[in-house]
Amino acid sequence: MADPLTETIVSEARANTPAALRAVYESLAPSVLGYLKSKGCEDPEALTQDVFLAVFSRISTVSGGPEGLRTFVFSVAHARMVDDYRRRERQPATAPYDPQLDQRTTESAEDAVVHSPLAAAELLDGLSEPQREVLLLRVVADLSLEETAATMGKTVNSVKQLQRRALLALKERMAGKEAADKHEQHVQQPQ
CATH class of the missing domain: 1.10.10.10 (Winged helix-like DNA-binding domain superfamily/Winged helix DNA-binding domain)
Structure with missing residues (x-):
């Protein structure tokens, strides 16, 4: 199967052409989402959106054609995954409240x-x-x-x-x- 990302699409995406940006997203978003899901991220869909917001804001600086763009996208995805892990480590683990397990009582x-x-x-x-x-x-x-x-x-x-x-x-x-x-x-x- 031919790679949907071509030099032309990457060049047009660097120029912020909407159709090219959509093609980049449609080509790479499923892989980014799969990567973030496989890493156990808490909300991989939201992180995928964050990745592409960051990528599209800096896409004009990307060099190296389709491979360079792929590398950049997954570098940002990896950074978002690490940020997600760190954020969860700083927050205490939450457990759902189950009244059947709560042994605390106060008499009337x-x-x-x-x-x-x-x-x-x-x-x-x-x-x-x-x-x-x-x-x-x-x-x-x-x-x-x-x-x-x-x-x-x-x-x-x-x-x-x-x-x-x-x-x-x-x-x-x-x-x-x-x-x-x-x-x-x-x-x-x-x-």
Whole structure:
């Protein structure tokens, strides 16, 4: 098969003739793409485009006819491949997030309160009377928001706010207690 790149096409490409530039691209792009794919480049199609942008911006300086042009094109392709490797080495490897493999958990405020080593009465002491009432009706009596609101003579939204604030206050108290316990254990350990 005859080489589609001829001295004439290379000369016309050096003069930036669109048809000749297209012929150069169509002749060499598949080989450049194959080279970049075989080297394991992350996005070989984009790198191929980068190669030809660089080649076409400097094609007027190319000498040596079709062989010189081929050498120049693959020199640029090789440089882009090396740049791709270096860029990937500088960036940390990314892994897709899989929720099935993620073992981190945080218990809900409700669970933290229910499973606390502190007595329920002690936990509720620091809350306002409406906050205590909401938690007792919602958690202990297992009433719905609507039932709690009707029992207390409040709106559902005000019950939600009272519950949210109460649970946040309890969670903060428990976190403070746990931190104090850890500090106490650390102080009591012999050095």
